[in-house]
Amino acid sequence: MRLQKEIMSDIIIRKAVEEDVSAIAKIEKASIPQPWSEAAFADALTQENAVTLVAEADGEIAGFITGVFLFDNADIYSVATAEQHRKKGVGAMLLKSFFYTLPTEVEVVWLEVRESNSAAISLYEKSGFERVGLRKNFYEQPRENAVLYNKQLSK
Numbered sequence: 001m002r003l004q005k006e007i008m009s010d011i012i013i014r015k016a017v018e019e020d021v022s023a024i025a026k027i028e029k030a031s032i033p034q035p036w037s038e039a040a041f042a043d044a045l046t047q048e049n050a051v052t053l054v055a056e057a058d059g060e061i062a063g064f065i066t067g068v069f070l071f072d073n074a075d076i077y078s079v080a081t082a083e084q085h086r087k088k089g090v091g092a093m094l095l096k097s098f099f100y101t102l103p104t105e106v107e108v109v110w111l112e113v114r115e116s117n118s119a120a121i122s123l124y125e126k127s128g129f130e131r132v133g134l135r136k137n138f139y140e141q142p143r144e145n146a147v148l149y150n151k152q153l154s155k
């Protein structure tokens with residue numbers, strides 16, 4: 001794990017702690033149709049192969065990213081920025097910090113995204129992800145295809 005703390009202007013990226021869970025779940029609930037519960041985020045913090053990072057702005061949680069790694073692969077489960085902090089580079093910074101936090105043996109990072117989520121797709125493509133597949137009707141409520149992306153990490 002190489003991330004200590006990344007600082008960009010007034011935004012700090014750091015590993016999430018238990019006290020962050022309710023803010024993380026609140027952002028997730030406001031951002032994603034089928035959100036994880038607070039308990040699921042709390043559980044992720046206890047897993048050795050999971051990474052959850054938060055972006056902090058003036059003491060407030062502005063966004064988060066959570067994912068897992070196993071051997072040479074990692075998966076991003078969720079990334080979201082609180083509405084009032086969007087379009088300021090928080091999402092891009094969270095992704096970059098996530099890559100640096102992964103163990104050095106991780107070579108590929110995977111994620112799925114709703115086909116209609118143009119903001120996230122643009123963020124992922126800008127961050128070096130490549131479209132590698134489509135999962136038909138992967139999501140519910142509403143039913144929608146998932147686009148599968150991956151990014152090769154250059155070590």
Ligand SMILES: CC(C)(COP(=O)(O)OP(=O)(O)OC[C@H]1O[C@@H](n2cnc3c(N)ncnc32)[C@H](O)[C@@H]1OP(=O)(O)O)[C@@H](O)C(=O)NCCC(=O)NCCS
Binds near residue numbers: 080082119
């Ligand atoms: C997707 C999301 C995380 C982006 O977060 P953000 O902090 O606003 O992103 P950034 O400011 O770092 O933007 C980086 C790039 O993403 C893209 N982007 C971000 N918001 C965008 C929007 N509304 N429309 C189009 N492109 C957008 C742009 O390419 C942007 O680069 P630019 O600023 O040079 O144009 C945020 O919109 C969000 O939380 N959405 C709801 C949750 C979600 O959909 N998560 C992904 C689930 S798979």
